[in-house]
Amino acid sequence: AMAGVVRAVGAADYLGQAAAGGEVLSQAQTRAARQQRHAQGAPEHRGAPDVRHTPNLSLEKRLAAQRIAQDLLERVSTLTDLGLGYLALERSTPTLSSGELQRLRLATQLGSQLFGVIYVLDEPSAGLHPADAQALFEALQRLKAAGNSVFVVEHDVQTMRRADWLVDVGPAAGERGGQVLYSGPPAGLAAVEASQTRAYLFAEQAPARRTPRQPRDWLRLEGITRNNLKNLDAAFPLGCFTAVTGVSGSGKSSLVSQALLELVGAHLGKVAGGEEAPQLDLEDDEPQSSGGRVSAGLEQIKRLVQVDQKPIGRTPRSNLATYTGLFDQVRKLFAATPAARERGFDAGQFSFNVAKGRCSACEGEGFVSVELLFMPSVFAPCPTCHGARYHPETLAVTWQGLNIAQVLQLSVEQALPVFAQQPGIRRALQVLRDIGLDYLRLGQPATELSGGEAQRIKLATELQRNARGATLYVLDEPTTGLHPRDVDRLLEQLDKLVEAGHSVVVVEHDMRLVAQADWVMDIGPGAGDQGGTLVACGTPAHVATQRNSRTAAFLAQALAGN
Numbered sequence: 001a002m003a004g005v006v007r008a009v010g011a012a013d014y015l016g017q018a019a020a021g022g023e024v025l026s027q028a029q030t031r032a033a034r035q036q037r038h039a040q041g042a043p044e045h046r047g048a049p050d051v052r053h054t055p056n057l058s059l060e061k062r063l064a065a066q067r068i069a070q071d072l073l074e075r076v077s078t079l080t081d082l083g084l085g086y087l088a089l090e091r092s093t094p095t096l097s098s099g100e101l102q103r104l105r106l107a108t109q110l111g112s113q114l115f116g117v118i119y120v121l122d123e124p125s126a127g128l129h130p131a132d133a134q135a136l137f138e139a140l141q142r143l144k145a146a147g148n149s150v151f152v153v154e155h156d157v158q159t160m161r162r163a164d165w166l167v168d169v170g171p172a173a174g175e176r177g178g179q180v181l182y183s184g185p186p187a188g189l190a191a192v193e194a195s196q197t198r199a200y201l202f203a204e205q206a207p208a209r210r211t212p213r214q215p216r217d218w219l220r221l222e223g224i225t226r227n228n229l230k231n232l233d234a235a236f237p238l239g240c241f242t243a244v245t246g247v248s249g250s251g252k253s254s255l256v257s258q259a260l261l262e263l264v265g266a267h268l269g270k271v272a273g274g275e276e277a278p279q280l281d282l283e284d285d286e287p288q289s290s291g292g293r294v295s296a297g298l299e300q301i302k303r304l305v306q307v308d309q310k311p312i313g314r315t316p317r318s319n320l321a322t323y324t325g326l327f328d329q330v331r332k333l334f335a336a337t338p339a340a341r342e343r344g345f346d347a348g349q350f351s352f353n354v355a356k357g358r359c360s361a362c363e364g365e366g367f368v369s370v371e372l373l374f375m376p377s378v379f380a381p382c383p384t385c386h387g388a389r390y391h392p393e394t395l396a397v398t399w400q401g402l403n404i405a406q407v408l409q410l411s412v413e414q415a416l417p418v419f420a421q422q423p424g425i426r427r428a429l430q431v432l433r434d435i436g437l438d439y440l441r442l443g444q445p446a447t448e449l450s451g452g453e454a455q456r457i458k459l460a461t462e463l464q465r466n467a468r469g470a471t472l473y474v475l476d477e478p479t480t481g482l483h484p485r486d487v488d489r490l491l492e493q494l495d496k497l498v499e500a501g502h503s504v505v506v507v508e509h510d511m512r513l514v515a516q517a518d519w520v521m522d523i524g525p526g527a528g529d530q531g532g533t534l535v536a537c538g539t540p541a542h543v544a545t546q547r548n549s550r551t552a553a554f555l556a557q558a559l560a561g562n
């Protein structure tokens with residue numbers, strides 16, 4: 001909208017237009033206007049005779065206005081090119097997503113006309129609709145053409161294909177990764193057998209087309225009003241895997257992560273998995289709520305679970321084992337050993353969060369913070385337990401030759417044979433392995449986990465719980481930050497949830513995932529005021545043929561296996 005206002009002034013023929021329109025004041029009119037302003041209390045600028053003495057809309061003023069407008073227009077159009085046209089100018093930066101902030105910084109750089117700079121971008125295409133990713137790619141090309149180098153960490157296959165140089169690191173995650181497998185032009189990666197990226201880059205693994213499931217029933221929402229959604233009606237199929245698509249700012253997150261969650265959540269009580277309400281800035285608007293109602297299908301849903309990428313805990317006291325409930329079972333095993341019984345140790349003895357058996361020097365943290373004057377404090381391993389987190393007496397108790405600290409050091413993969421005879425623990429470990437997290441240590445602190453890892457741990461925990469009544473799972477861009485190999489694993493897990501009778505709704509940009517959905521809802525067609533309507537819905541194959549959908553062409557490509 002801003003661009004529209006400024007464009008008229010910035011246009012090349014603005015100078016002529018204004019003069020022809022008779023809007024330029026004569027000398028006498030200017031003097032009269034100045035006296036009038038002065039009479040109302042405005043300064044007369046007698047000491048600086050040149051100030052304000054140019055007539056209204058004089059050539060000088062028009063030139064100045066045009067200069068400012070053109071500069072403004074360039075900045076604004078860079079923002080719209082990068083898919084940020086929907087942001088309000090007054091939007092405070094802390095409320096932006098990390099992807100939006102990164103593109104905002106990029107826009108600043110594009111206007112700077114620097115050269116010889118190395119730009120490093122971490123997943124710039126994350127959270128971008130393929131149409132917006134195209135604009136981003138062109139922006140990066142402009143940086144390159146201006147004489148800069150651009151280094152990008154990226155999961156998007158299209159971006160990889162277009163790179164001038166490709167570095168593949170792996171082969172797997174964690175301890176089984178860390179090697180540079182290939183460095184060269186993209187085509188050369190085809191010869192590197194150890195690369196997991198290779199298979200996706202050269203489309204050897206075109207996803208198997210599958211027959212979309214039939215909806216068991218429909219969850220109908222009517223009169224949804226939220227942000228740019230105006231009195232929208234939408235129906236979500238139940239017992240299906242639904243993907244909601246649309247360009248950035250089209251209203252898809254308003255529909256799913258706000259309206260759907262709030263309207264259904266209001267009937268079911270609290271939304272499971274959702275964090276406490278975010279702290280509001282004083283500058284923020286009043287928290288909005290969604291208008292509309294659920295008109296059908298509610299009786300088919302017993303639970304509503306939001307699986308997001310927020311951390312599973314904010315302190316190192318929460319870790320993979322504690323969050324998944326696996327640690328409770330491990331501690332019971334230790335408490336049941338003869339050595340523990342002899343000493344009178346219960347399960348609490350083996351918790352680093354209870355004062356019983358943990359190291360008293362570091363209170364079970366494994367490290368101590370060293371306060372430095374005038375400097376941020378630093379963390380050092382605890383001098384008493386050397387990072388083991390436990391009291392020596394607790395560590396004297398072993399199970400299968402391992403003490404509790406050593407168990408926490410095991411990776412999921414290493415722990416599987418150790419707990420092979422313990423069905424409960426084994427099942428939890430197997431789910432973590434299946435979801436591609438076999439490289440994580442059981443004691444890996446929550447603070448060390450990425451958003452994508454946290455999300456998959458939440459999913460794994462849900463998969464274990466299972467038969468708890470029909471559940472509606474809502475995920476906002478679950479593939480953000482995931483390698484295509486991990487996207488496939490995620491898809492398998494989501495499929496299992498649907499097979500178990502649950503319903504899954506994802507907001508998604510990854511067309512490989514969208515192509516595998518049972519049902520697609522495309523919101524748009526554009527962003528902001530140009531969006532907010534249901535452009536197309538149906539099976540992926542159907543939506544791919546819709547001409548007015550900006551998603552269709554990209555979805556058709558994905559369906560064709562590209």
Ligand SMILES: [Zn+2]
Pocket residue numbers: 359360361362363364365366367382383384385386387388389390
């Ligand atoms: Zn200690």
